[in-house]
Amino acid sequence: MAVRVLVASRNAKKLKELRRILDEAGVAGIDLVGLADVPPYEEAPETGATFEENAIAKARDGAVATGLPCVADDSGIEVDALNGMPGVLSARWSGRHGDDAANNALLLGQLGDVPDERRGAAFVSTCALVLPDGTTTVVRGEWRGTIAREPAGDGGFGYDPLFLPEGGTGSAAELTPAEKDAVSHRGRALTQLIPALAALA
Template identity: 85%
Template sequence: MAVRVLVASRNAKKLNELRRILDEAGVAGIELVSLNEVPPYAEAPETGVTFEENAVAKARDGALATGMPCVADDSGIEVDALNGMPGILSARWAGKHGDDAANNALLLAQLADVPDERRGARFVSTCALVRPDGTTTVVRGEWPGTIARAPHGEGGFGYDPLFLPEGATTSAATLTPAEKDAASHRGRALTQLLPTLAALT
């Protein structure tokens, strides 16, 4: 009997990413469930000032509401020239939550005069796993790179078309799902979470 684990997201891409990472690592006996598959519950607003606080709050809400272990992530991009912003505001940087095109356009405009050598950035993902008894595990993954001068590539989501991973010549939006899992901030964080997830089974 598989252990049901709630993923506190409605983003199918995030769910598939975790599913691929579990498969790749040979972790069996876990059935991932999205927010779309459970009765709606009151989700606390994201009021934390760090990725960690937001991820733990989301995972705690999910575990309490459903009685399932719950995985939640909070992620975003930190740009050196903007003192680490957009950070936790990444998804709503241009004002409306999840408007990738507007967020990318605003970031490019803000960096228009910034020279190439000062366009350093990193994607950050913090993942929290909270069990129904309140036991909490928090991990953090970072993916360093730079911000390009124009979007490139059709894949990925969010700021992927603008993000040039360290050592790469093309954007994160040109990577295959498997290549992205192996390198990305969320892939790095979820890989750290694997032992705790495997222990659930």
């Protein structure tokens, strides 16, 4: 019988991504469910100072509320010239949560006079797996690149149109989902979680 594992997200893309990574790793016996598949529960606001704190808090809330092992991630972009900001504030950098266009416009404005060689950045994803007994596994994936001078591509979401991955030829928004999984920060973090998830199955 499959072990149910909660992914503390309403983002169907995140569920699909983890399913693909489990399939590619040959891990069977895990039934991934999202927040839409379990009774609603009180979710703590994301007030952590780090991606790690936010991911652990989300996963712990999910495990306690449902009695299921719970995976949660917190991710964002760290820009070298901004001392690692927006960081945990990535989704609400412009003041409105999830307004990708406004967030991108603000970031471009802040980097207006920054020369190309100082436009380094990294997408960061921290994933936490919390079991009902409180056992916690935390992993971190990073994807280095630079910030472009204008957006390109219409795939992906968030800062993808501005992010030029190291060694790539275009923006993250110009990659196919499979290409992005293979190299992205979340793909790298989730791959590190595979042994802990496989142990549950």
